[in-house]
Structure formats: structure tokens, C-alpha cells
Amino acid sequence: MRRAGVVALNTFREAVRDRVLYSLVFFALLMMAAAVAVGQISIGIEQTVIVSLGLSAISVIGVLISVFIGVALVSKEMDKRTLYALLAKPVRRWEFLLGKFGGLVLTLAVNTAAMALGLLLVMLYVKHSLERSDAVVLVAVYFILLKLALIVALALLFSCFTTPLLAILFTVGLYIVGLYVQELRDLPVEVMSPAMAAFTKWLSHLLPNFENFNVMAMAAHGRAVPGALILQNTLYAVVYCTIVLTAAAVVFSRRNLK
Amino acid sequence: MQGSAIEIENLTKEYPFGFLHLKKKASLEGLNMQVETGEVFGFIGPNGAGKSTTIKLLMRLIFPTAGSARILGKPISDVEMHREIGYLPEQPYFYDYLTAAEMLDYFARFQDLTAADRKDRVQRMLKKVGLDTAHKIQLRKYSKGMLQRVGLAQAILHDPKVVILDEPMSGLDPLGRREVRDIILELKRDGKTVMFSTHILSDAEMLCDRVGVIVGGRLRGVGAPGTLVDIKSQGMEILFELRGASNAPLLSKATRTGACYRLHVAEEELYAAIEQLRGAGARILSVSQVKATLEEFFLNLVEADRAQAAAVEVSGK
Ligand SMILES: Nc1ncnc2c1ncn2[C@@H]1O[C@H](COP(=O)(O)OP(=O)(O)OP(=O)(O)O)[C@@H](O)[C@H]1O
Numbered sequence: 001m002r003r004a005g006v007v008a009l010n011t012f013r014e015a016v017r018d019r020v021l022y023s024l025v026f027f028a029l030l031m032m033a034a035a036v037a038v039g040q041i042s043i044g045i046e047q048t049v050i051v052s053l054g055l056s057a058i059s060v061i062g063v064l065i066s067v068f069i070g071v072a073l074v075s076k077e078m079d080k081r082t083l084y085a086l087l088a089k090p091v092r093r094w095e096f097l098l099g100k101f102g103g104l105v106l107t108l109a110v111n112t113a114a115m116a117l118g119l120l121l122v123m124l125y126v127k128h129s130l131e132r133s134d135a136v137v138l139v140a141v142y143f144i145l146l147k148l149a150l151i152v153a154l155a156l157l158f159s160c161f162t163t164p165l166l167a168i169l170f171t172v173g174l175y176i177v178g179l180y181v182q183e184l185r186d187l188p189v190e191v192m193s194p195a196m197a198a199f200t201k202w203l204s205h206l207l208p209n210f211e212n213f214n215v216m217a218m219a220a221h222g223r224a225v226p227g228a229l230i231l232q233n234t235l236y237a238v239v240y241c242t243i244v245l246t247a248a249a250v251v252f253s254r255r256n257l258k
Numbered sequence: 259m260q261g262s263a264i265e266i267e268n269l270t271k272e273y274p275f276g277f278l279h280l281k282k283k284a285s286l287e288g289l290n291m292q293v294e295t296g297e298v299f300g301f302i303g304p305n306g307a308g309k310s311t312t313i314k315l316l317m318r319l320i321f322p323t324a325g326s327a328r329i330l331g332k333p334i335s336d337v338e339m340h341r342e343i344g345y346l347p348e349q350p351y352f353y354d355y356l357t358a359a360e361m362l363d364y365f366a367r368f369q370d371l372t373a374a375d376r377k378d379r380v381q382r383m384l385k386k387v388g389l390d391t392a393h394k395i396q397l398r399k400y401s402k403g404m405l406q407r408v409g410l411a412q413a414i415l416h417d418p419k420v421v422i423l424d425e426p427m428s429g430l431d432p433l434g435r436r437e438v439r440d441i442i443l444e445l446k447r448d449g450k451t452v453m454f455s456t457h458i459l460s461d462a463e464m465l466c467d468r469v470g471v472i473v474g475g476r477l478r479g480v481g482a483p484g485t486l487v488d489i490k491s492q493g494m495e496i497l498f499e500l501r502g503a504s505n506a507p508l509l510s511k512a513t514r515t516g517a518c519y520r521l522h523v524a525e526e527e528l529y530a531a532i533e534q535l536r537g538a539g540a541r542i543l544s545v546s547q548v549k550a551t552l553e554e555f556f557l558n559l560v561e562a563d564r565a566q567a568a569a570v571e572v573s574g575k
């Protein structure tokens with residue numbers, strides 16, 4: 001575990017030196033522009049516009065980083081053969097994998113926290129005060145982070161057995177499908193053959209459900225998120241990540257490096 | 259502790275290839291070999307012989323089709339055993355966003371060392387491999403030989419008992435090669451076991467207690483560099499300078515480069531030849547013994563292998 005921590009810190013350092021945190025500059029510019037624009041059109045919907053826009057930007061930036069850097073985490077090390085010297089050290093392959101995962105999630109957490117802080121500042125700027133109900137924005141940000149961790153885990157898994165390009169396609173594909181899992185569950189089962197219905201049900205539970213992490217509408221209107229949902233999403237992300245990372249570790253531990 | 263530091267048993271690695279990966283090609287076939295504790299072992303063979311394959315199998319970077327190996331008496335799947343071994347990969351490449359000192363410190367963190375000890379070792383290693391002035395430069399700006407040196411530093415940083423180096427001299431300038439030779443000899447003096455691969459035979463002859471010759475994935479011979487070949491002298495070579503013409507009969511047998519001549523004679527005829535050359539007004543520059551070297555042994559094996567492969571190809575048609 002300690003060794004996974006060493007790998008994680010180095011991964012974080014790599015992300016910082018590769019200027020991942022520069023995405024913050026983009027976010028800052030976007031939010032400043034939004035704040036100015038909202039100030040001009042102000043008709044009582046500043047809160048909704050700012051929060052929706054801010055959370056969307058946090059999510060999109062996070063998803064891009066998770067997919068692209070998530071896939072590169074291991075594949076780049078295999079490709080450049082930086083892994084060779086490292087794996088000859090007393091470190092297990094799953095520890096390496098876990099460290100890589102932890103390092104990127106740490107990077108995303110820092111990045112997302114900074115953006116959340118920026119969002120709160122802009123809200124303060126347009127509303128001149130913050131209320132207790134604004135805490136829902138933080139819950140929404142927390143859910144985004146859980147979602148990103150799940151994406152990183154999937155990206156890692158795919159990059160362990162296929163090429164980086166395919167891994168990106170698979171991860172993005174699964175993410176998009178995962179946004180519509182509820183629709184899959186709501187399909188009219190009555191009109192399907194029993195086999196088809198069973199398959200759909202099975203599939204809808206197997207696929208990662210990204211829809212549950214989306215509370216943007218609630219946040220935009222300042223409605224509180226039920227505590228049960230927070231617990232449920234946290235557990236879901238932890239269990240799903242554990243399963244995906246275990247699968248990745250099994251694949252990676254048997255892999256012949258080129 | 260006496261005994262074998264590295265024991266390799268029937269180690270085999272096949273790579274699938276061709277349509278649907280149906281065919282298999284063996285990169286290493288049933289390798290049996292021991293490296294004794296405290297010796298410097300040279301693993302020599304031409305390109306594609308299976309040297310790196312063997313070393314990567316030992317490091318569990320790739321997994322064998324058959325066979326097993328033990329290092330320091332422990333199976334190679336034992337991760338804790340890696341505290342005691344150091345490895346330099348072929349054409350090493352490291353995190354290019356780190357400086358040499360940061361990279362070494364990162365690797366040192368996987369060993370149980372205190373922060374002060376880590377710092378001290380990193381400094382000493384950088385000095386040892388001649389990079390103490392370049393330690394603040396990011397590795398992306400390093401030259402090939404500099405990377406090779408950092409690679410060597412990370413392999414011996416934690417004072418391992420067994421050091422496995424895959425072509426440690428490649429990419430180094432003459433000074434660098436000598437430094438690496440010195441480091442290997444120092445490791446030996448400290449009682450470490452060193453196994454290194456190379457296709458530069460003089461390095462192996464100079465450094466190794468024993469060498470193993472591998473060609474085409476099969477081990478062709480193991481032994482002290484001297485015992486592998488017949489060192490019986492194969493004659494003498496005289497190098498001399500001659501200005502102006504002469505009709506000495508030996509001159510027709512010599513090869514000429516400018517005013518310099520090179521002449522090959524049997525050992526018994528050496529003095530007579532020298533007399534004759536002096537009579538002709540030549541200035542003798544050097545006289546040396548021509549030995550069958552490891553090189554010839556090695557070349558013979560490669561030739562035999564080629565001939566065999568060609569024979570197989572012909573009979574296969
Ligand atoms: N990933 C791979 N897939 C298929 N064949 C491979 C693979 N890796 C190595 N080989 C084959 O295994 C054989 C041995 O390769 P290896 O790298 O061990 O040679 P080597 O002795 O280290 O040579 P060199 O002196 O060039 O480094 C070669 O014929 C090579 O083509």
C-alpha cells in the first residue's frame with residue numbers, strides 16, 4: 001500500500017508537470033466571462049445560469065482529463081518502457097496500477113476542488129452573498145468527482161488490454177451509454193421476448209450508471225440532495241471502481257511487456 | 259552464503275506469430291544455466307539471440323512458456339526478493355519530466371530507506387556514474403549515454419546483492435565504458451554477483467569469470483573465457499615501417515598501408531623474419547601474438563547456426 005502511495009505521488013507530480021492544472025486557467029476565463037455576461041442580462045436567473053454552466057464546465061474538463069490521461073497512465077509507461085526499471089523494484093503490478101489510479105484521482109480532486117472554489121467565488125460575486133442551500137453545489141461537485149474516478153478506472157482497464165486509441169473509444173462509448181442506463185431500464189419489457197427482456201435488465205445493471213451522479217438540475221435550483229443518494233452514490237462508485245480495478249489488475253499482472 | 263545466485267531451469271519463451279497467431283517461434287529454448295554467487299557472468303550472443311528475452315523473463319517483465327528460475331534461492335515471482343536485485347534495462351528510458359536526482363529518489367522510495375539515507379545515496383550514485391554536474395537537468399534533455407549512466411545508477415542504488423545489466427556498455431563513449439568496467443569490478447570486489455549481456459566480446463573477456471554464449475535462443479557453451487576457445491597461439495604478427503624499395507622475399511606476403519606493413523608469420527619463423535626485415539632496412543613497430551579469441555568461437559557458432567537454418571529451409575521445401 002505504501003508503494004502504491006509512492007507511485008500515486010509521482011503520478012500527481014507528472015500530471016502537474018504536464019500542465020494538467022492549466023485547465024484551471026480555461027475554467028477561470030470561462031467563469032469570468034459568464035459572470036460579466038450574467039451581470040448584464042440579470043433577470044433573476046443568475047444562480048441557475050452560473051451554477052449550470054460552472055458544473056458543466058467542471059464535468060467536461062474532468063471527463064476529458066480522466067479519459068485521455070487515464071488511458072495514457074499505463075499505456076504510455078509500457079510504450080516508452082519506463083515501466084521496466086520500475087517493475088524490477090520491489091513493487092507488485094497491482095500496487096503500481098492502484099498508485100496510478102490514486103495519483104490521477106488525486107490530481108482530479110485538486111483540480112475539481114479548485115474549480116469548485118472558483119464557482120463559489122463567482123456565485124458570491126453575482127449574488128453578493130452565499131446561503132446554506134448553496135452547499136448543494138459542493139455535493140454536485142463531489143458527485144462529479146465520483147464519476148471521474150469511475151471513468152479513470154474504466155480507462156485503466158481498457159488500456160491494460162488494448163491499444164490507447166481503442167481504449168479511448170471504449171471508455172467514451174461506455175460513458176455515453178452510461179448516461180442513458182435509466183432509459184434502458186425503462187424500456188417497455190412487455191413488448192420484448194423474455195430472453196431479450198432478461199438481457200436488457202442484466203445489461204442495465206452491468207453497465208456503469210453515470211446518470212445517478214448528475215444532480216445539476218437540483219443544484220441549479222438550490223434544492224437539497226437527499227443524504228441517501230449521497231451514500232448510495234458513494235458506495236456505488238467505491239464498489240464499481242474496486243471491481244473494475246481488480247479486473248484491470250488481473251489482466252495487467254499477466255501481461256507480457258513488449 | 260555460497261551457491262548459485264541465479265538458477266535457470268529449462269526456461270523457454272515462445273512468441274506466437276503469423277495468421278491468427280497459430281504459429282510459434284521460440285526466442286529461448288530450454289535454457290539451463292547457473293550464475294554463481296560472487297562471480298561476474300557475461301551473457302554473450304549476436305543480435306536477436308535471446309539475451310534480453312532471458313533477462314526480461316528473470317525480471318518477470320514477460321512470462322515463460324515453460325521452465326522456472328530462482329534468484330538468491332527464491333522463486334522469481336517473489337517480489338520481496340527484488341530488494342536484493344538491481345536491473346538495467348536495454349536502452350533504458352525513464353520519466354522524462356524528472357531530473358536524475360528526482361528519478362533516483364523515486365526509485366529509492368521503494369526500498370526501506372530513510373530520507374537522509376536516500377539523499378546521501380542519490381548523491382553518491384550520481385557522482386559514481388559521472389552525472390553529478392547534470393543532476394538538475396530533466397531527463398528529457400539527456401543524451402543516450404547519459405541515460406545509460408542514470409540507468410546504471412538506479413540499478414545499484416540500493417546496494418543489491420545481484421546486479422543484472424542488459425548491455426551496460428551500449429551508447430557509452432570510451433571513458434564511459436571504462437567507468438562501467440570499473441563499477442562492475444568494484445561490485446565484484448564487494449562480493450556482489452553481476453550478470454551482464456553484451457555482444458562486445460572484449461568486454462566479456464576482460465571482465466568475466468565465466469561467460470555463456472547464446473545463439474538462436476539456445477545456450478552453446480558456458481565456461482571461463484579462456485576455456486571456451488583454444489588459446490593455442492595461431493602465429494605472430496609483425497608491424498613494421500619501410501621507406502624506399504626492397505626485394506626482401508617476405509615483403510610480398512605483407513599487407514601494406516602507406517609506409518606501414520603488416521606481416522603474419524608462424525611462431526617458429528619469427529626471428530628469421532625479423533632478421534630479414536631488419537636486413538631490408540625496416541623499422542619494427544610491434545610484434546604481437548595472434549590468438550583465437552572468443553570472437554572466433556562466437557563467429558563459428560553463428561556461421562554454423564546460419565548454415566543449419568539454411569539447410570532446414572532447403573529441406574523444408
Ligand atoms: N514481443 C515479441 N514478439 C515476438 N518476438 C519477439 C518479441 N520480443 C523478442 N522477440 C524475438 O525474440 C528473439 C530474441 O530477442 P532478444 O531481444 O532476446 O535478443 P537479444 O539477444 O537481446 O538481441 P540484441 O543483441 O539485439 O539486444 C528475436 O528473434 C526477437 O525477434
Ligand SMILES: [Mg+2]
Binds near residue numbers: 311348424
Ligand atoms: Mg537485447
